Amino acid sequence: MGLSIRVPGLIKGLGVTFKTLVKTLTKGSHTVQYPRVKEAPTLRARGVIALHEENCTACMLCARECPDWCIYIEGHKYKAPPRRPGGKPRQKNALDRFDIDFALCMYCGICVEVCPFEALFWSPEFEFSEPKLADLLHDKGQLSKWMETVPEFEEYETGSEVKQVKVPR
Amino acid sequence: MTIFNLAIELAYWQQTIIRSVLGLVAVLLPAGTLVYLYLFKMMSFMQSRLGPMEAGPYGSLQLLAEVGKFLQKEDLFPRTADRVVFKAAPFVVLASTFLLVLVLPAGPDAWFINIDTGVFFALAVSSISVIGILMAGWGSSSKYSLIGGLRAAGQLVAYELPLVLALMGVVIQAGTLNVQEIVLAQANGEIFGWGGIGNPFLITQFLGFMIFLVAVQAELTQPPFDMPVAESEIVTGYLTEYTGMRFLLFFIGEFATAGIFSALAATFFLGGWYIPGLDPTDNLFNLIGPLVLVGKMLLVSFLIFWFRFTYPRFREDQLQQLAWKVLVPLSLVNIVATGVLKVVF
Amino acid sequence: MNLEASTQQLSYIANQASDARVNIELETEGMTLNLGPQHPATHGTLRIIVRLDGEQVVSADPVMGYMHRGYEKLTEVRTYPQVTTLVNRIDWLGSFANEVPFILAAERLMEVEAPPRAQWIRTALFELSRIANVVLFLGDMAVQLGATTPVFYAFRDREFVLNQIESVTGGRFHPNFDRIGGIKDDLPKGWIQETKDVLVRIRSFCDEMQDLVVGNEIFQTRTRGIGIIPADIGLSYGLSGANIRSSGVDWDLRRDGGVGLIHDQLDWKVWTHPDGDSFARYWVRLQEVRESCKMVDQILDGIPSGPIMAKVPRIIKVPPGEAYVETENPLGIMGYYIVSKGDLVPYRVKIRSASFNNVSITPWVLKGVYVPDVISILASLYFILGDIDR
Numbered sequence: 001m002g003l004s005i006r007v008p009g010l011i012k013g014l015g016v017t018f019k020t021l022v023k024t025l026t027k028g029s030h031t032v033q034y035p036r037v038k039e040a041p042t043l044r045a046r047g048v049i050a051l052h053e054e055n056c057t058a059c060m061l062c063a064r065e066c067p068d069w070c071i072y073i074e075g076h077k078y079k080a081p082p083r084r085p086g087g088k089p090r091q092k093n094a095l096d097r098f099d100i101d102f103a104l105c106m107y108c109g110i111c112v113e114v115c116p117f118e119a120l121f122w123s124p125e126f127e128f129s130e131p132k133l134a135d136l137l138h139d140k141g142q143l144s145k146w147m148e149t150v151p152e153f154e155e156y157e158t159g160s161e162v163k164q165v166k167v168p169r
Numbered sequence: 170m171t172i173f174n175l176a177i178e179l180a181y182w183q184q185t186i187i188r189s190v191l192g193l194v195a196v197l198l199p200a201g202t203l204v205y206l207y208l209f210k211m212m213s214f215m216q217s218r219l220g221p222m223e224a225g226p227y228g229s230l231q232l233l234a235e236v237g238k239f240l241q242k243e244d245l246f247p248r249t250a251d252r253v254v255f256k257a258a259p260f261v262v263l264a265s266t267f268l269l270v271l272v273l274p275a276g277p278d279a280w281f282i283n284i285d286t287g288v289f290f291a292l293a294v295s296s297i298s299v300i301g302i303l304m305a306g307w308g309s310s311s312k313y314s315l316i317g318g319l320r321a322a323g324q325l326v327a328y329e330l331p332l333v334l335a336l337m338g339v340v341i342q343a344g345t346l347n348v349q350e351i352v353l354a355q356a357n358g359e360i361f362g363w364g365g366i367g368n369p370f371l372i373t374q375f376l377g378f379m380i381f382l383v384a385v386q387a388e389l390t391q392p393p394f395d396m397p398v399a400e401s402e403i404v405t406g407y408l409t410e411y412t413g414m415r416f417l418l419f420f421i422g423e424f425a426t427a428g429i430f431s432a433l434a435a436t437f438f439l440g441g442w443y444i445p446g447l448d449p450t451d452n453l454f455n456l457i458g459p460l461v462l463v464g465k466m467l468l469v470s471f472l473i474f475w476f477r478f479t480y481p482r483f484r485e486d487q488l489q490q491l492a493w494k495v496l497v498p499l500s501l502v503n504i505v506a507t508g509v510l511k512v513v514f
Numbered sequence: 515m516n517l518e519a520s521t522q523q524l525s526y527i528a529n530q531a532s533d534a535r536v537n538i539e540l541e542t543e544g545m546t547l548n549l550g551p552q553h554p555a556t557h558g559t560l561r562i563i564v565r566l567d568g569e570q571v572v573s574a575d576p577v578m579g580y581m582h583r584g585y586e587k588l589t590e591v592r593t594y595p596q597v598t599t600l601v602n603r604i605d606w607l608g609s610f611a612n613e614v615p616f617i618l619a620a621e622r623l624m625e626v627e628a629p630p631r632a633q634w635i636r637t638a639l640f641e642l643s644r645i646a647n648v649v650l651f652l653g654d655m656a657v658q659l660g661a662t663t664p665v666f667y668a669f670r671d672r673e674f675v676l677n678q679i680e681s682v683t684g685g686r687f688h689p690n691f692d693r694i695g696g697i698k699d700d701l702p703k704g705w706i707q708e709t710k711d712v713l714v715r716i717r718s719f720c721d722e723m724q725d726l727v728v729g730n731e732i733f734q735t736r737t738r739g740i741g742i743i744p745a746d747i748g749l750s751y752g753l754s755g756a757n758i759r760s761s762g763v764d765w766d767l768r769r770d771g772g773v774g775l776i777h778d779q780l781d782w783k784v785w786t787h788p789d790g791d792s793f794a795r796y797w798v799r800l801q802e803v804r805e806s807c808k809m810v811d812q813i814l815d816g817i818p819s820g821p822i823m824a825k826v827p828r829i830i831k832v833p834p835g836e837a838y839v840e841t842e843n844p845l846g847i848m849g850y851y852i853v854s855k856g857d858l859v860p861y862r863v864k865i866r867s868a869s870f871n872n873v874s875i876t877p878w879v880l881k882g883v884y885v886p887d888v889i890s891i892l893a894s895l896y897f898i899l900g901d902i903d904r
Contacts, residue, residue: 009729010480016726017215017479017663024214030670031218042681044702067596108599108690113698122684159631159819160700216666312547316569316885392660393732396886479726481733482660484886485569 043151045124046107048138049100050146052168055119058093062111062120070104071111072097100143102128103136121167123149188281195270199428199466200421204232206467207474208424215478235417242413247310250410254308259411259418261301266425268294273432274349276442276458277450287348288340291433292333295388298426299325302397305419306407317406320485321390321397327492328387328394331380334500338377338507339370339437352441369440373510376503378438380496385430386473387492389423393480394488427473428466435465522742522882544572549888551580558899562876564888571888574880576873581903589863594620594694594830597860602688604867605901608647608844610639610679613692616850616863618774619839620694623832623854628774631820632696637775638813639679639691640841641806642709645716646675647844648756648803651896652720655796656727658893659736664726671719674712681705694830696823706814713807720804728797737793741879741891744790751878752871755846757895760798761790767842775841780812792894799896831858845869845901865904869897 032039041047058075074097079089112120123146130136138146153165179187209231213220221228246255272287274280284290299322306318340346343354358368371378387394398406408419435441442458483491544567551559559580565572585604589597601616602609614636621627628636653668676686681702683689691698727733743753745761758765766784768777785801787794834856840849846868853862872895880888 009725009731009734012725013479013727013730014475016722017475020217020663020667021211021215024217024219029214029217029219030673033219033222042677042684044682044684044699045680046684065593065595067592067599106599106688107685108596108688109684110595110599113595155703157701157703157705157817159817161819161821162700212662216663217670218666312545316547392662395660478663480661480730481656481727481736482886483732484736484884486884487735 041124047124047126050121050123050150051143052119055117058095061114065110065114068104070101072099098140101137121150125149196425200425203424203428239417249310251308254304258301258305262298262422265297269429276455279455286346288346309410314407314409317397328384331496332384335377335380338374338503341507355440356443371438380500391477393482396485431469432466434469439465569884576876581899585904593858599690608643610643610689611843615839615841617692619837619850619852622837623835626695628696629821630818632822634817641810644844645806648799652723655893678709695826740792740887742790751875756798760787760794762788792890795894867901869901873897
């Protein structure tokens, strides 16, 4: 194993690290001091799931499609008054319990995608860690509160034929 | 030892206490400064990040926090380890560091010992750490530690030679083994008749300086010569079984030795405590001499740590080839050239 | 190169013989060192039982399975969208690339083709995940060899690529974006220009790695001539990807495969290297990152407009049949063999992962090398444990 140390390659390597040293000293580093400075994730980031309760009809599609079975839904049927006088009373679903266990959730997004009534939305909020594991089961009220953090859908690039959906508030 | 020309004469025991405290400071201060400035901050800046910022302003108290953390750890050691050897190893390494700092002069009158064989003493004492590392490697009774310890033994013994031979050029040029005399030779010397900045041996002994730096890097087992502690292969080698306070002793010892070797390089090649333009026997130097020495030490250790953070590591046999086939012949050539030039000029 | 191959084969045989002799005659035994499963060097929980004679390796046996998660059994009870989610986690560094062959195989069974815009965006994300994966390799191999700084540069510049993947898909590491018949959602406004800026950064990162690592003499001394894998031995063990291209075999499924991704409409070249050593494997991957940047630039310039999803029913039932599709993933060749009986769930999915075959050459290539070279060779073969064990 011959050893021939030619100097130039070694010196160039030293130059790279020295240049980065000077750059960090003058222009600042690439990292942020986290609890004091927070970088915002992108708008589509999958942080937490929010529920728009009015749209939900307890159809159970999300609970069925979830790979981890982390959504717990209970509902009951009730008779709503007829739309016109003299008509039949309509049967509607009411939502009793809608819990998502974020300790089990894979953050895959299948539930948000299969919902036919657009009741579930993604929000980029990610700082909801709890000391107790049981507190990671978010119930209906908490999921509705996450709706406030859901950003508006952005426009698409030119050439797209997808319709832009509005987030119901 | 006389510093500051005190009006009162101190008793011997009082002098000993002052000497011990100053010795402790002389070892721990370079260690702390180097750890903070270079390991925490310079390495982080080279990697586009800021390093520790929480403990103290700009993270300056991080080392104290780490000492506190290590102090409260459990004192573990492997059941099959040799207790005496295992426990004594860090102290042997530290002993060599403390002994090495004795020969460094920090001013015309500020020195611990001023013996006529200063260079010889320094080089002899710096080899004690090899025994400590071997003790750590063998006494841990773990395969990883054994491999690390044996690699360290081979490497450290191999690089003692370039270290010694590089300094021989300095000794020939100064004409003495006394460290204080070497500093004064640089201060009072002249380059081709111009006495403006004295005669720092860096200029005439540049080859020796380079060899000395490479050999110091290897003696400290820093990358690119850190095979004994190669983290990705043998999980810190001879340090694997050391936790808590014992690990901290090794850690501090490593950085203290780095600082002291840099100070030695600064003394032999850059002129030690001397600033050009002032009279070397001036009493002022007793005050600012230590500061000047620390400044020069920081310069040299910047180089050592810069190499450390940039280069990957050599394999053990390539390391040995570099020592025996390249550095030793080069340093012999250096000695011959120095001798010839000394006689001619 | 033939001389090196026969030398290595000879040393293999000699070591086997000496192994037996040492054990019986001299009654000295070599030392058995356990590299892993907890070890800073292996990319996860791989255990290699190495028998040493001094610092030379006498035999090396990899023990896999510490991370087996039962993917192929799991897919028998998950619907197709759920399998797409799970499959992200096999090669977790370039995770979009795992979904692509699965979706292509399902599309082949359903006889559905994704519209052009979806195919172009799929290819762009495929190449972006290749960039993310290989950039990490470039830093990681340097840190295995002792240089602590390049890996920080790799993570720093990889963040930008992950941010771009997150702006489109919503997930940095697990995109879950590919669907049978197209992709899930379209690109947000401004994405194309941002991604072009990110590619400029990646190119400057490649130049930094060229100066800091490839040009470094110490790195070259550690990797040149180490772990030479001749082309025929590599092919017989099933090596794929950059590992086999650095032994001189000119084979790339993006050019020779032709399945549903639009690489044939781009202008790019396949990089090979004639030596088969660790340096060649690093060098080929560095050039591949640059080539991927070029490809993504061309894709971004030419995305056609149109729909992103073909007409597929809402509940996907794949007709009965079998299909096997393999693509050139960042780690090598990844293939999915789907057997469907017409249900909502696949009947059986066999996953051919690249790293499993890449690791299988370890006993052959590690014979007779020194312990530091073991690390250099393993780092250059570049396997990911999730890919080996699934």
